Amino acid sequence: MTKILTTQNAQITTAAVEVKTLTISGKQVTLSVFRQLREEPLLTEDVTLNGVPWGYVNYHPDKCGNHRRHLHVVWQRGADLLRSTVYAPEVAKFQSVWAKLFIEAAIAEGLTKRSAESFGISKIQIWPHWATHPHLAEFSYGGVSFQAAIREDFADAYDNNYVSPYVKEKAVAITGPHGDAGSIAALKLPVAEYLAVWDALTALPHLFIAV
Structure with a gap:
């Protein structure tokens, strides 16, 4: 009662x-x-x-x-x-060298706006940053917002949905022959640390x- x-x-x-x-x-x-x-x-x-x-x-x-x-x-x-x-993590725009390596590796592996979720990315935006020349990538992974300056070749590959052999070679130089975006995210992207x-x-x- x-x-x-x-x-x-x-x-x-x-x-x-x-x-x-x-x-x-x-x-x-x-x-x-x-x-x-x-x-x-x-x-x-x-x-x-x-x-x-x-x-x-x-x-x-x-x-x-x-x-x-x-x-x-x-x-x-x-x-x-x-x-x-x-x-706060969801709006941090945290800058880390690992964020740059992760997003470039993901682009080389075929990251597009439609495939972002398959890479564990919930939000992504890439646009030119005229003050510093490289393009800026903003994305969310694991509840943390990251920001990274990426090279023009990778930004173009993302915009055009086409990854040239040249971009793939540059990505291998980042990750090594046996590395990939997933391993960078799991081992290096400071998600748990920021949270x-x-x-x-x-x-x-x-x-x-x-x-």
């Missing part, structure tokens, strides 16, 4: 809430002090940490707006206190700073 809420059976309980503040020399960090922390990458290309993360702050000097999901992590390297923006780091960072304390 559903209980009816009345003044006789209702009660208010107060939960203990722990608020952790970011302090320097015993004083709470203000927005102006937080702005002065240098923004440097916490994650390396192989998804190890460049230092010790303290927690995350729900504030960014440049305003986040509708930016993709992320954390502003405060971290320590030696005697320096720094901040870093770390993106694990994101879980660890989201479990860190939410640090409050003074307005």
Whole structure:
């Protein structure tokens, strides 16, 4: 039977809430002090940490707006206190040399827009990047979004659905005669590592700073 809420059976309980503040020399960090922390990458290309993360702050000097999901992590390297923006796995656009090798190997093996799922890829987009000349490939694998600069020959093969012998030879130079895109993904693409780091960072304390 559903209980009816009345003044006789209702009660208010107060939960203990722990608020952790970011302090320097015993004083709470203000927005102006937080702005002065240098923004440097916490994650390396192989998804190890460049230092010790303290927690995350729900504030960014440049305003986040509708930016993709992320954390502003405060971290320590030696005697320096720094901040870093770390993106959620599904929107990370994480750059790794293995992402480049994987996607080029997959193209050489016949990757097209229609065959992406057979390579374990859920989303893919390739377009010219005029500032750096190579083409950019963005794709999702295992729940992690990657971004890589790929060579024009491979981008053309993907666009035209035709893999020339020349591109195949270049791919063998990447993977070796017995390698393939699947083995690169399984052994080298840092999917599990990124997911694990994101879980660890989201479990860190939410640090409050003074307005």
